[in-house]
Amino acid sequence: MLVEILPLRQVPRALDQLTYRVPKELLDTISVGQIVKVPFRKSFISGLVLSLHSTDTIHLQNIKDVDSIICALPLLNQEYVLKLQEVAKMYSTSAGDLVKKCLPPLQVRKLKSLKSFHLPQYKTQKGKKKIQYHYYSTQQEHANFLKKASKGKTLIIIPETFYKNTLLSIFQNQKNIPIIFDSSDTTKQLYENWFALHSNESNIIIGLRNAVFLPLYLFDTIIVDYEHEQNHKHWDQKPRFHVKDVLDILSPTLKANIHYASFCPSVSSYHSLYNDIFSFEKKLSKTTLLFSKQKSFPCIIDMKDEKRGKNFSFFSEYVQNLIFETEENLFFYLNRKGFARSVGCSHCDNIESCAKCHLPLTYFKDEKVLRCNYCQYTESFSSTCKKCKSSLVELQGVGIEMVESELKRALPDIKKNIIRIDSNTSEIPSFSDSRNIVVGTARALGVIDFKKFDKIIILDLDRQMLIPEYMATENMWSTLCFFEFFSQSMSKIIIQTHNTQHFLLKSLQEKDRFYRTELLLRKETLYPPYIALSRYFYGGRSPELAYQEAKRVYDTLKRTLTETRKSVTIIGPIEMQPRYFRNQYWYCIIAKMTKEAWENDLPWLNAHFPPSWKVDPNPISLLSP
Template identity: 35%
Template sequence: MIATVIPIVRLPKHLGYFDYAMSKELVPLLRIGQLVSIPFRNSEHYGIVFSIQKKATPTEKEKELTSIVHEIPLVDANHLTLIAFMSTLYGVSPCTLLKMSLLPIQKSKIKKMHLEELPKKPSLTTATTSLHTYHTPQQQSETIQHLLQQSSASGQTLILVPEVHAIDETRSALTISQQEDTVVWHSTLTVKQKFERWLHIRNGEKHIVIGTRGSLLLPFFDLQRIIITEEHSDQHKHWDQAPRFHVKDICTLKKKPTHLLSYSPSIESYFLAYKKDIPHHKASEAHLQEPPTVIDLRSERAAHNYSCFSLSLEDRIREAEGDVFLFLNRRGFATSLGCQTCGFMNTCNTCALPTIYDQTKNILVCHYCKQQQSPVMTCPSCKDGMVRLRGVGTQLVESSLRTLLGEHHPHAVVRIDADIEDISYLPRQRPRMIVGTGKALSHIRWDRTDLIIFVDIDRQLAIPEYMATESVWHTMQQVQFRRLQSSTFYIQTRNPDHNFFQSLGDPDRLYREELHTRHRLAYPPYSYLVKYFFGHANQTAAADEAERVYELLCMALTKEKKPIRLHPPIAMHPFYYRKKYWYAILVKITPAEWQEHLQWVNTYIPPLWKIDPRPISILSP
């Protein structure tokens, strides 16, 4: 008998399954999913039994399995099948995925832990998807409560939240008895907490699980349904390292009833609901917020007002009594340094991106590769002295705000962006004026905030990404969802004719226009998008490798005649990042067949390439 085991260690993507011989004593005791001890590379490691095969005579290469650590399987065969399938979709070793889904292995506790026998036949469920939209936090709580009341008393419900800070809010929507039956899971738990809570979930001791995206990989005792809150959020995507999965795709693989909850549905979900592919449950619009007021900055410039704020907003800021939030998703003092005579723009020597001026340190810095330069007083190209700072960053808005308010104003002016690591100093008693990027959104006291200003979103709308407008729209809708009915909300722009601003009073217009554009370009939801990207220290080598793989895929597609569209290699942005030059190939797959075709394309992708299904950015490495 031969046991195929997945070691619980991180290994390269091409390694994952190892065969071990079994002693006669272990043959009748071994079961799929058991935790076992195995000899692996000169030491003992733990692993999970993936399969058991009959083989008359083991070869000399096959080492003997050491022992069974726990007689009751840690996971079932269905979980292992999912792990194996995901490894082919996301180009990672099953060892990596298995390690992500298991509890921390502690030798002192692992043999003593109590495991319930997993159900041989899990409760039957139908893989359905539904969309639930609402407009207030109260309606969100009512929607979650309604879905939980429909749950089976014996089964488990997973509530996915986009970020850790949203867990407490979601938990507060539950009754006291439901909270006692709830376990929370996220990456910042201690080893002890992960060990205990993992067992609560695996043994079915808790019926409600609230967690971030990683909790979707856990082995549940009897998962009945999945609720995805803020389904539009890009934080539901594991984007920064492999496996680069999106929770919606894993829900599809798990084949469980999935409920998408949102106050600002994603364009994909809107499309599915519009086509009536999924049911759409809408909350009452009785408490719908008034759309934000748009301020045209072109007239301000014509009146020689070059401040960060329009004249009318300056008055509103001075008169504010409660908290004020000024949003600008661009840190630094100025976003570029350039010459007014020849058009020269100062760029990073490493990645060629425009440098950002940091006033606090009086330096030019690149936020991607962290390179620093001293500001230049004359243009290095034409030697003219007409070098000027351009663009608006959070430091400039903060400085302008302090100048506008004066020294004795009662508000505390606070900046929150990626440059600020410690925000524990936030005053609790005094009213605040917070200048910040997206990082600040979770620190706003919405029940005290009277005035919200989007200082400049034109740059975000102009980013050459197909999801740029949708991303800004969701940020705006988040403010609409959180703010008080009595508060006021302003958006400054130099381009009020943009479809974004024209759709503030008619959201369907934005969705229709975005879908029309994506249909013409065959972008999601009209295709399933996959980004394959490769980096090398030598630019020519990176470009040649990208071209080689592209030609290989073209030949394979011509031969097999698959309904797949390829885009030629493109240079990524930033072009040079983490000491490598990056190129990407975009692949568009028929949505209904994405699993099959993704597996097929992956067979032609070399090991050093990165695989990113359903990317949230086309250009970023």
């Protein structure tokens, strides 16, 4: 007898399903759904039994035997395993790796001793349910929605760990304390939580994006909270899945009601609301808006006027008055590490750049070094130009260290209460009872209580919107909405800008205007949600080798598409930014597909890229490796 095994680990695509022989001693006990131990290369691995079939002994040459049964009780519905295999094809990853995420930790001793386990039925649904959308503008509305929507066994998926405490406070008076699924938990805790999940109690489960690979057929309700957040996307390693995409594939076969919720709808969600793809309390139209007109909105300061008034500081006159003339708590937002963004020569216009990435080096005054924020290349700072030996070297652009330094110089009496928070900050310092001033990057957003700050000053909005990514403006919009929501009108938001006519700023009082303008731009340039995107990128030891491989794959695929798949358009090869990252040089190919055919086109495309390429469907960045 032969058995088909799904290796429960990341393996090459060609080895995603392996055939083994069943030894005589296991013929009466082996069955579909069991977890078994099998030889793989020079070691042993765990695998899931997919199917059994008899065959003639002539065909059994060079086939290895199953070693032993680890868990005799099926822990996962086989129909659901088949759906996960479909998901694996979408992300060009091994199905066994996804199935492993659905199982408890593979502790051999505990699984072998398992005597009983009730495997719930997998009741497939006919047709696809509409996703229900919920918009909340206050924290009380958020709490009310979660309590009302959490019916039966509920899974709430959040994008960041810091949202966990918010949800726990909402459900603190529940009869059953919510179960937290966190990959940082101990193996023992993960094992206990997995079996608690299968109890008959109507538990609330809170988890990060990997929770989308729990056995979803167990749940009556699935909520994707803060749905606009980019960290619902697993962007930094394989498989590069998005929670909403996985649910979109699995939802037709699930009994659960699926809810998306946010205080700041993503652009794609707004498009779905407008086109009646999502279920919502009202139908949006040209005259029916999602948002009510804002009674209060940020103060916008034109920095061009400041310069015309001979104020060349990076603080406007109004902000300087807040610093010097008031005792208010202030938060300065600048998403830029270091003291200065670059160092240049005013004599020969040379910019000190990374030899590998070709990007400007950031000056860190505390360490007196120039460093690349991507590959971490570091060199000592010199006040003399390396190219022309001129002493006319100047610092260009404002970094978070410069803002901190200027504030401490101007306010020596409260120097200890001026705090910098960036990605290098390991421990968040406690705030004093007197005046506090915080200078922070995006790292600060989840770690401080914005209701304690009188003013939130955004120093560098323009540069963030100039990033050459189609989602750059949306990302800045969600940051503004974050400040507005979590300050709960307790803080006044101040924006310094050189472009007061930008449509994002014009939309602050009429929020629907932002979404409709952004959607119009994406429609004209063919970006999501009007098409589906996938990017494929390759890293080589030299820029020449990386480009040659990217060009070879592009040319081959272009010919194939012309002959067989005219619904897919590819662009490339494109040098990524930074071009040198993790000791390799990177090039990418971008594929555009119709929304109607992407579930068929994507697996086909994935199969035409060599295994050495990285696959990233629905990317949150086109150019960053």
